Amino acid sequence: MNIAVVGLSHKTAPVEVREKLSIPEPQTEGAIAHLLSYPHIDEVAILSTCNRLEIYIVSSEITYGIQEVTQFLAEHSKLPIISLRQHLFTLMHSDAVTHVMRVAAGLDSLVLGEGQILAQVKNTHKLGQQFNGIKTTLNRLFKQAITAGKRVRTETSIGTGAVSISSAAVELAQIKVENLAPYRIAILGAGKMSRLLVQHLISKGATRIAIVNRSRERAEELAKQFSEVPIKIHLLPEMISVVSHSDIVFTSTSSTEPILDRAKLEMVLDPNHSLMLFDISVPRNVDADVNDLPNVQAFNVDDLKAVVAQNYESRRKMAQEAEKILDEEVADFDVWWRSLETVSTISSLRNKVENIREQELQKALSRLGSEFGEKHQEVIEALTRGIVNKILHDPMVQLRSQQDVEARRNCMRTLQMLFNLDAEEQFS
Numbered sequence: 242m243n244i245a246v247v248g249l250s251h252k253t254a255p256v257e258v259r260e261k262l263s264i265p266e267p268q269t270e271g272a273i274a275h276l277l278s279y280p281h282i283d284e285v286a287i288l289s290t291c292n293r294l295e296i297y298i299v300s301s302e303i304t305y306g307i308q309e310v311t312q313f314l315a316e317h318s319k320l321p322i323i324s325l326r327q328h329l330f331t332l333m334h335s336d337a338v339t340h341v342m343r344v345a346a347g348l349d350s351l352v353l354g355e356g357q358i359l360a361q362v363k364n365t366h367k368l369g370q371q372f373n374g375i376k377t378t379l380n381r382l383f384k385q386a387i388t389a390g391k392r393v394r395t396e397t398s399i400g401t402g403a404v405s406i407s408s409a410a411v412e413l414a415q416i417k418v419e420n421l422a423p424y425r426i427a428i429l430g431a432g433k434m435s436r437l438l439v440q441h442l443i444s445k446g447a448t449r450i451a452i453v454n455r456s457r458e459r460a461e462e463l464a465k466q467f468s469e470v471p472i473k474i475h476l477l478p479e480m481i482s483v484v485s486h487s488d489i490v491f492t493s494t495s496s497t498e499p500i501l502d503r504a505k506l507e508m509v510l511d512p513n514h515s516l517m518l519f520d521i522s523v524p525r526n527v528d529a530d531v532n533d534l535p536n537v538q539a540f541n542v543d544d545l546k547a548v549v550a551q552n553y554e555s556r557r558k559m560a561q562e563a564e565k566i567l568d569e570e571v572a573d574f575d576v577w578w579r580s581l582e583t584v585s586t587i588s589s590l591r592n593k594v595e596n597i598r599e600q601e602l603q604k605a606l607s608r609l610g611s612e613f614g615e616k617h618q619e620v621i622e623a624l625t626r627g628i629v630n631k632i633l634h635d636p637m638v639q640l641r642s643q644q645d646v647e648a649r650r651n652c653m654r655t656l657q658m659l660f661n662l663d664a665e666e667q668f669s
């Protein structure tokens with residue numbers, strides 16, 4: 242069995258491609274079932290965020306497993322394999338293990354050290370288990386990655402300053418206008434990213450904020466959290482009117498289709514009114530055709546790269562500290578992963594010895610006859626079990642603790658030969 246990850250990220254693909262590959266949460270169950278229906282995919286987990294779509298697999302035939310994931314991605318995105326391939330990366334074995342740890346720790350994020358990715362990795366783990374994609378190996382891998390992510394956040398200063406895509410978007414807006422205070426700002430969406438937008442906007446001096454959301458309840462809950470600034474609340478049918486009366490609009494909804502485009506804006510925008518749109522959603526909420534309007538300036542997540550470059554420099558040293566923690570977590574996973582190959586030898590040895598114990602016990606009990614009391618039988622049963630467990634304990638511990646691959650395999654071969662075991666050879 243081997244591990245691989247096939248995917249694409251902000252480092253390998255622009256947002257126009259990433260959004261085609263994105264797998265929204267409601268589609269996760271179907272995607273996992275589809276991937277598991279391929280002959281060489283034994284376990285699967287899907288990590289879909291604004292910055293990346295990654296599919297982790299466990300397969301006994303890893304090359305075929307990778308081909309099957311690539312095939313799935315081409316079908317899902319409706320992109321020909323040839324054009325998709327230039328954006329895909331594939332990592333195998335320990336490289337895949339190291340990668341998921343770096344991702345969970347925020348070291349592979351567009352905004353280095355952002356905290357949201359850890360929650361997204363946890364969600365991948367939860368959904369993978371819920372829809373039966375994650376079994377023994379990926380369960381251990383994701384648990385270890387989550388531990389790694391938590392350790393990096395608590396043992397280094399990489400999370401200080403609460404950086405996120407939202408904070409970077411607010412920073413970009415501030416660079417464009419300098420002083421946010423006089424501007425009428427609208428936020429489309431009232432989810433996690435919108436909450437961070439409001440928080441950063443207020444901390445940067447914004448005072449005229451409106452939220453437009455699909456449901457009123459969530460927007461009201463959000464507004465309540467920021468009593469220092471009066472926040473106006475609107476529902477989606479009022480969106481176009483609110484946008485037309487705003488100077489700056491942030492979009493952060495989970496809509497899979499654009500909710501703003503040229504046609505909608507053209508109808509309501511005064512030609513003398515300049516509008517700036519900051520879209521942090523993937524798939525994008527703002528159609529690229531708005532750029533045809535002379536009075537509209539639109540930015541998306543990929544436009545945040547310039548802002549985050551400065552952030553990257555200041556966090557690079559912290560990232561180096563984090564890499565040391567990740568090395569420890571990777572090594573921990575590796576010990577567990579390697580110990581897996583001893584499972585079949587250990588269970589063969591246990592079965593063999595257990596069969597001997599049961600046969601010899603039955604012989605002894607039948608010789609003792611029916612007058613031999615039940616209580617005495619229990620004592621003899623416990624005695625034989627105790628002896629067997631004690632004899633097997635040391636060889637099992639010794640075998641599992643062999644770190645060196647060849648030394649461990651030699652031990653397994655010796656055990657198989659000496660005890661005449663028919664353990665399946667997993668390491669030939």
Ligand SMILES: NC(=O)c1ccc[n+]([C@@H]2O[C@H](COP(=O)([O-])OP(=O)(O)OC[C@H]3O[C@@H](n4cnc5c(N)ncnc54)[C@H](OP(=O)(O)O)[C@@H]3O)[C@@H](O)[C@H]2O)c1
Pocket residue numbers: 290291357358406407430431432433434435454455456459460493494495496497500521522523524
């Ligand atoms: N989470 C992150 O770390 C992160 C980072 C960067 C970018 N993003 C992107 O930001 C966007 C929002 O993410 P989030 O984490 O804030 O999501 P979230 O907490 O789940 O909130 C989703 C928001 O989108 C609204 N919504 C959902 N479907 C909609 C539709 N069809 N039309 C209009 N509104 C709709 C929801 O309205 P209701 O309240 O009515 O349900 C809610 O306000 C996503 O595109 C995501 O990829 C997320």
